[in-house]
Amino acid sequence: MTVRRVMGIETELGITSDQVDAQGRPLTPMLLSGQVVQAYAAGAHAGAALPTGSGWDYADETPLRDARGYEMARALADRSQLTDVEDPTIANTVLANGARFYVDHAHPEYSSPEVTSPTEAVRYDRAGEQVALAAARTLAGRGQQVRLYKNNVDGKGASYGTHENYLVPRTVPFERIARDLIPFLVARPVIAGAGRVGLGQTSERPGFQLSQRADYLEAEVGLETTLRRPIINTRDEPHATPHLWRRLHVIVGDATMADVTTLLAVGSLSAVLRLLETDPGAVPDVTLRAPVAAAQVISHDPTLRATVETLDGRHLTGLDLLEAHLEAVEEAAVGGHEGWVLDEETRLVLGRWRTVLDALRVDPASCAAQVEWVAKLSLLERFRDRAGAAWDDPRVQAMDIQWHDLDPARGLALRLRAAGQLERLVDDAAIAAAVAEPPADTRAWFRGEVVRRFGTDVRAASWDSVVLLDERGRVRRVQLPEPTSATREQTAALLDRHTRTASLLTELVSEDV
Amino acid sequence: MSEQQKFTSRRDDAAPEPEPAVPPAAPQAQHAERDAALDSLLDEIDGVLETNAQEFVHNFVQKGGQ
Numbered sequence: 001m002t003v004r005r006v007m008g009i010e011t012e013l014g015i016t017s018d019q020v021d022a023q024g025r026p027l028t029p030m031l032l033s034g035q036v037v038q039a040y041a042a043g044a045h046a047g048a049a050l051p052t053g054s055g056w057d058y059a060d061e062t063p064l065r066d067a068r069g070y071e072m073a074r075a076l077a078d079r080s081q082l083t084d085v086e087d088p089t090i091a092n093t094v095l096a097n098g099a100r101f102y103v104d105h106a107h108p109e110y111s112s113p114e115v116t117s118p119t120e121a122v123r124y125d126r127a128g129e130q131v132a133l134a135a136a137r138t139l140a141g142r143g144q145q146v147r148l149y150k151n152n153v154d155g156k157g158a159s160y161g162t163h164e165n166y167l168v169p170r171t172v173p174f175e176r177i178a179r180d181l182i183p184f185l186v187a188r189p190v191i192a193g194a195g196r197v198g199l200g201q202t203s204e205r206p207g208f209q210l211s212q213r214a215d216y217l218e219a220e221v222g223l224e225t226t227l228r229r230p231i232i233n234t235r236d237e238p239h240a241t242p243h244l245w246r247r248l249h250v251i252v253g254d255a256t257m258a259d260v261t262t263l264l265a266v267g268s269l270s271a272v273l274r275l276l277e278t279d280p281g282a283v284p285d286v287t288l289r290a291p292v293a294a295a296q297v298i299s300h301d302p303t304l305r306a307t308v309e310t311l312d313g314r315h316l317t318g319l320d321l322l323e324a325h326l327e328a329v330e331e332a333a334v335g336g337h338e339g340w341v342l343d344e345e346t347r348l349v350l351g352r353w354r355t356v357l358d359a360l361r362v363d364p365a366s367c368a369a370q371v372e373w374v375a376k377l378s379l380l381e382r383f384r385d386r387a388g389a390a391w392d393d394p395r396v397q398a399m400d401i402q403w404h405d406l407d408p409a410r411g412l413a414l415r416l417r418a419a420g421q422l423e424r425l426v427d428d429a430a431i432a433a434a435v436a437e438p439p440a441d442t443r444a445w446f447r448g449e450v451v452r453r454f455g456t457d458v459r460a461a462s463w464d465s466v467v468l469l470d471e472r473g474r475v476r477r478v479q480l481p482e483p484t485s486a487t488r489e490q491t492a493a494l495l496d497r498h499t500r501t502a503s504l505l506t507e508l509v510s511e512d513v
Numbered sequence: 514m515s516e517q518q519k520f521t522s523r524r525d526d527a528a529p530e531p532e533p534a535v536p537p538a539a540p541q542a543q544h545a546e547r548d549a550a551l552d553s554l555l556d557e558i559d560g561v562l563e564t565n566a567q568e569f570v571h572n573f574v575q576k577g578g579q
Contacts, residue, residue, distance in 0.1 A: 014573075029576050106578065157577075158576060158577040160576075226578065226579055365544075368547060369547075382555060394569075397570045399558075412554065419550045420550070421551075
């Protein structure tokens, strides 16, 4: 077993601005989000991003010619005009690192490229922070102020998502995934929460909780992501060969800025998934009596002592639930169960999970450099002591928001990170590299390199296709159905042979990447 | 192992350990260093929070997303 698998993290960012239109009204968040995405493409160096007039290729299933792709090509021709109009509905770009940066609902969203390990997921998630920051700085240079927040709630009822994606073999029954993951996901904020001031969807009760999202969960299993949000999302959109793969879409997690927290979030889930794939009988047999309520009970108790009831009458804390899952994973990994390899990445994740879980049981405050909700709570408690402030004091609420500001001069998490108080797993150079270069070992490499080398000839792209213009002006699609194909190893020589998409396309058809 | 034990007992055998980049400081020293860092950050933001917090929180309104 290994915790390695194809995965990625999508983050919708909170956005505010003091900009107003000609009538003095605040600009809409849709327009502001469009500004951010367009500013990144405009401000980045050549080859760093597709022009925002190019399209996202939605027609996953239709080969070669694509009506939408063709329309997008027309749109591209009018790019300068569109930029003037700043129509935010088309603000979409694909980056040289293989990520997508676009407007989703009323938020800028960074969807990381496909990576194959939790550490890489951390690195490309941090790269997303830099992309957003670069966009805000470009706007600031034009006198357009925009602030971006890597959080998931406004404290007044609105929530926006951080979604994790995990590639899972189609052979694993979905019902099994749903049943086995619910208790784990209910408890995961203990090691993976970002912390939140206020209890309830509109912060109607004062207090502090572990998770940004717990109070917005309303169902156990469902298709929705914007209302009646479920613990397990059933969207079946694999973005990969459908009969081989499903994409588990996890919508309950928090946006995180502490490296170890991000690592634990995706690493622990990937480990439990692997257990489910290789030895389903070893997954802890626990069914919660009321999972949605349990998620809130666990989130609302920073002492970690609150218990939730199982169907067979046991009362377990979040730590107990995570302990059971970690023990099962350790047993399989350390015990060398069939199909499990204790590689470096697996050692890192399981080791960190064990250390953090043991430390949380003894003294949660000792995890302030690793677990984000603990880090936030430590800072807020220190402030409350000094100022005599209650949990509903506006200064405490302001700090909760300010924690997530992506401007390193203002963001409290970033300030603590810079002061060495949030442990780092990836340094600035590695993050900068992740902004510029795609992961080498997935199809994101081909996507990102095509953007970098042939950007002006790319009409559209998606997770599993790239739509290119050939020399006769025809639009042709290259399909990328396998997430671990079209890697650097497989396509670097091919791309090096061609300086124009026309000749590249000739070879691609025969090679069928 | 019974179900009950499974959720209450702890493992004895070795789990993989992380290799910390720096040797961990003694807990006391760690706490003191952390408090100093928190205080230094709080000293810097105190004035700003005092004047703007209410309006800032009031104006932080987002549209729901996914």
